[in-house]
Amino acid sequence: MKITEAYTIVSSPGRNFVTLKIKTDSGLYGIGDATLNGREKAVVAYLDEHVLPALIGRDAHQIEDIWHYLYRGAYWRRGPVTMSAISAVDLALWDIKAKAANMPLYQLLGGKSRERVMTYAHCTGQDIETCLEEVQKHVDLGYKAVRVQAGVPGIKTIYGVAKTPGERYEPADAAIPAEHSWSTEKYLNHAPKLFKAVRERFGDELHVLHDVHHRLTPIEAARLGKAVEPYHLFWLEDCVPAENQESMKLIRQHTTTPLAIGEVFNSIHDYREMIENQWIDYIRTPLSHGGGITGLRRLADFAGLYHIRTGFHGPTDLSPVCLGAAVHFDTWVPNFGIQEHMAHDPLTDEVFPHDYRFENGHFIAGEAPGHGVDIDEDAAARYPYKPASLPVNRLEDGTLWHW
Ligand SMILES: O=C(O)[C@H](O)[C@@H](O)[C@H](O)[C@H](O)CO
Numbered sequence: 001m002k003i004t005e006a007y008t009i010v011s012s013p014g015r016n017f018v019t020l021k022i023k024t025d026s027g028l029y030g031i032g033d034a035t036l037n038g039r040e041k042a043v044v045a046y047l048d049e050h051v052l053p054a055l056i057g058r059d060a061h062q063i064e065d066i067w068h069y070l071y072r073g074a075y076w077r078r079g080p081v082t083m084s085a086i087s088a089v090d091l092a093l094w095d096i097k098a099k100a101a102n103m104p105l106y107q108l109l110g111g112k113s114r115e116r117v118m119t120y121a122h123c124t125g126q127d128i129e130t131c132l133e134e135v136q137k138h139v140d141l142g143y144k145a146v147r148v149q150a151g152v153p154g155i156k157t158i159y160g161v162a163k164t165p166g167e168r169y170e171p172a173d174a175a176i177p178a179e180h181s182w183s184t185e186k187y188l189n190h191a192p193k194l195f196k197a198v199r200e201r202f203g204d205e206l207h208v209l210h211d212v213h214h215r216l217t218p219i220e221a222a223r224l225g226k227a228v229e230p231y232h233l234f235w236l237e238d239c240v241p242a243e244n245q246e247s248m249k250l251i252r253q254h255t256t257t258p259l260a261i262g263e264v265f266n267s268i269h270d271y272r273e274m275i276e277n278q279w280i281d282y283i284r285t286p287l288s289h290g291g292g293i294t295g296l297r298r299l300a301d302f303a304g305l306y307h308i309r310t311g312f313h314g315p316t317d318l319s320p321v322c323l324g325a326a327v328h329f330d331t332w333v334p335n336f337g338i339q340e341h342m343a344h345d346p347l348t349d350e351v352f353p354h355d356y357r358f359e360n361g362h363f364i365a366g367e368a369p370g371h372g373v374d375i376d377e378d379a380a381a382r383y384p385y386k387p388a389s390l391p392v393n394r395l396e397d398g399t400l401w402h403w
């Protein structure tokens with residue numbers, strides 16, 4: 001089955017997405033997600049200029065060979081732009097293979113390890129009370145797991161909190177990055193109060209997650225992990241940047257709070273020390289950044305040897321193509337933990353018809369052959385690309401910090 005055509009589609013139905021379509025001489029086609037939030041056009045250029053011309057005429061069934069052709073063959077390995085491009089190709093090829101087999105993707109991967117996939121929602125508030133109201137709304141919708149983020153008194157703009165109550169949170173909100181500010185002390189003094197309030201109001205069974213978004217040093221993260229132990233979080237996410245993997249060792253030595261990391265990682269090598277030393281509990285790299293099904297299958301199997309589970313990134317900046325493929329992967333993968341879910345704008349859902357569904361706090365994979373997500377190209381054309389960058393973050397004295 002030969003690849004006859006491959007092209008990128010850039011659209012902005014509510015936010016920017018880069019989608020890859022690969023067509024074959026059999027009439028079957030596959031769809032991949034190539035979105036890299038705030039750096040979309042870099043992946044478009046990488047695919048259009050360097051990858052897609054070399055795919056024409058190749059056998060679409062040769063997924064493993066094509067993966068290595070793009071990874072080893074480029075000479076320049078790893079990195080978010082390269083890996084997003086490889087991921088998009090890989091997702092589209094698995095979509096084609098599953099369609100050719102006339103199977104939903106989870107079947108091709110090895111069948112169901114579970115009936116449904118637990119997912120967590122984002123609950124944010126300018127203050128603790130507003131955040132608790134958001135938790136209540138999501139509990140009423142059936143969610144068994146929620147991520148809580150609340151404003152901190154004295155910090156004007158903060159990661160994960162919508163500017164006005166009830167508004168959709170979308171961090172890439174300006175062509176030139178917005179500037180946020182940060183105080184570690186104010187945050188550390190305030191954060192435990194949020195988890196205490198959630199437990200007092202919702203009891204022990206609700207799964208509670210929190211994202212530190214890379215802002216602490218290891219010893220500060222250790223302090224936070226210890227302080228929140230009584231509220232038994234499902235996980236504490238990205239508490240340090242962890243380019244230095246050993247950072248996690250120090251945190252681990254001080255706390256039993258489970259640790260999740262890796263939404264900005266794109267290769268198994270970014271995790272190797274952390275996994276082998278069991279310094280973490282959950283891997284966050286999404287299918288669209290870590291080398292697709294081929295890359296993440298390898299990483300998840302490796303992590304599974306060390307009791308580490310998956311908790312794939314799933315914000316709105318990953319398209320329904322990535323989410324749909326993730327629901328199939330999560331249905332199959334033996335060491336599944338949880339799947340993030342930040343509901344897409346209705347315009348996004350209009351452009352990307354899909355057959356996964358949400359039911360009582362879980363996602364259920366569809367039965368259509370492939371990963372079950374398509375793109376309506378006419379609808380996509382109605383929403384042209386708008387430059388949008390993620391914010392930068394500064395300490396109160398002006399020092400550029402981690403966002
Ligand atoms: O845990 C998460 O969902 C993430 O941290 C997102 O909120 C990122 O900030 C966003 O994906 C950046 O592009």
Ligand SMILES: [Mg+2]
Pocket residue numbers: 211213237238263
């Ligand atoms: Mg995160």
